[in-house]
Amino acid sequence: MPRRRTASTSVTCSPTAPVSSPHPPPAVLRNRQPRRRHRRDQSTRRRRRTRGTFNYSPTLNHALLGEMVRRVTGYGSFGELLTTELFAPLKMTDTALGAPKAWADRMVPIKAHFPPGGWLKSSDIEVMQEIVVEGAEMPWVGAVSTTSDILRFAEMIRRGGELDGVRILSPSILDLATTLQTGTAPNDLYAMLCHARGWDVPPGNFGLGFALRGEGVYPTFFGASTSPRTHGNYGAGSTLFWVDPDKDLTFVCLTAGVMEEGDNLARFQRLSTMAAATAL
Numbered sequence: 635m636p637r638r639r640t641a642s643t644s645v646t647c648s649p650t651a652p653v654s655s656p657h658p659p660p661a662v663l664r665n666r667q668p669r670r671r672h673r674r675d676q677s678t679r680r681r682r683r684t685r686g687t688f689n690y691s692p693t694l695n696h697a698l699l700g701e702m703v704r705r706v707t708g709y710g711s712f713g714e715l716l717t718t719e720l721f722a723p724l725k726m727t728d729t730a731l732g733a734p735k736a737w738a739d740r741m742v743p744i745k746a747h748f749p750p751g752g753w754l755k756s757s758d759i760e761v762m763q764e765i766v767v768e769g770a771e772m773p774w775v776g777a778v779s780t781t782s783d784i785l786r787f788a789e790m791i792r793r794g795g796e797l798d799g800v801r802i803l804s805p806s807i808l809d810l811a812t813t814l815q816t817g818t819a820p821n822d823l824y825a826m827l828c829h830a831r832g833w834d835v836p837p838g839n840f841g842l843g844f845a846l847r848g849e850g851v852y853p854t855f856f857g858a859s860t861s862p863r864t865h866g867n868y869g870a871g872s873t874l875f876w877v878d879p880d881k882d883l884t885f886v887c888l889t890a891g892v893m894e895e896g897d898n899l900a901r902f903q904r905l906s907t908m909a910a911a912t913a914l
Contacts, residue, residue, distance in 0.1 A: 693774045700773040712771050723800045724790060726783040732770040733778045741778070746871070746892035759871075759892050781888050784875055788866070788884045792877040811842040812865040827896050828853060841865065847876075853899055857906030871898045876906065883913045 700712040709715040713731040721729050733741060746759035766776045786797060795803030821838035828835045836852035839845060847856040847864035856864045856876050866876030866885075871892040876885050885906060893901070 696774040697772070700771070712773060713769075720787075720802065721783075723802060724783075724786050724797060726779070726786055729777065729779040729783045731773070731777050732768050733766050734768050737778065742890040744890050744892060748894050752894065779888070781886050784888060785884065785886045788875045788877055788886055791865075792879065792882070792884050812844045812846065812863070813841050814839065814846055814848070815842060816840045823895075824853075824899075827899070831896055843867070847878075853903060855899060855902045855906065857903055857908075857910050859907055859910045868902070871895055874902050874906075878910065878913075881910060881913045883910065885909045 700715075704712050704715055707715055707719075709718070716731055720726070728737075730737075741763075744760055744763055746754075746756040748754050748756060762775065766772070766778065770776050790797040790802055791808065794805040795801055795808055816838045818837045820835045821840070824838070825835045827833075833853050836850065836854065837848055839848035839854075844865040845855070845867050847854060847860050847862055849862050851858060855868050855874055856866065856878075860876070860878045860883075861880035863880060864876055864878040866874065868874040871894065872890070873888045874885070875887075877883070878885075887902070887905060
């Protein structure tokens with residue numbers, strides 16, 4: 635992919651953005667409420683992407699977006715911006731960018747388990763507990779929260795950008811962000827995962843920062859029976875939220891146990907399908 639000298643917000647939100655890398659999950663709080671071969675592999679991967687695949691992982695993309703917004707709004711830090719403009723208005727009192735020292739006794743330890751021979755080791759994920767500390771600002775991975783707070787955030791999305799009389803986003807912005815941007819192209823990472831497991835490769839189904847359910851029957855975090863317009867996002871091997879606007883349904887699951895991504899996908903497909911089946 636050609637190198638860009640400039641980047642717009644649409645580029646950094648896009649699944650085809652040129653700056654991306656794998657992302658570990660957010661930390662979770664206890665809820666108060668109930669050589670040569672390498673070069674050949676790289677060239678093969680580049681050829682595969684030019685044939686209509688994409689890879690989206692928000693590490694550098696979200697860092698750039700966070701700094702763009704911080705500069706435009708004039709806040710001293712991205713954490714201050716989030717607290718003032720999002721967490722406080724939504725009463726997300728148990729959410730922070732970076733783990734506050736005062737919450738140490740509530741932090742749930744992250745435990746990862748991967749099969750041998752994979753591209754990640756357990757220590758690659760568990761080390762995040764030493765990095766996501768008070769004052770650390772990593773917009774793609776560095777938040778701590780509870781299911782109750784993430785539910786408030788997801789409910790704001792479901793209600794078109796408003797919750798309890800407080801408007802955070804306009805409905806038109808959410809419509810744009812949850813509109814398909816990737817056509818029928820598969821996600822590079824999940825295409826490889828599906829090939830390894832003998833699954834049919836689905837479309838990647840990404841909007842601007844949101845993953846989408848899309849049409850068809852195939853492996854998906856959002857389950858077999860949610861509507862095509864269902865949207866949300868997920869953390870690697872661990873967390874998920876989604877909103878089904880047709881069923882008027884919100885789903886949130888945070889875990890501190892990080893599993894191999896294929897197992898994680900199969901797990902959340904089952905849980906999401908069960909959740910959608912209970913909606914009357």
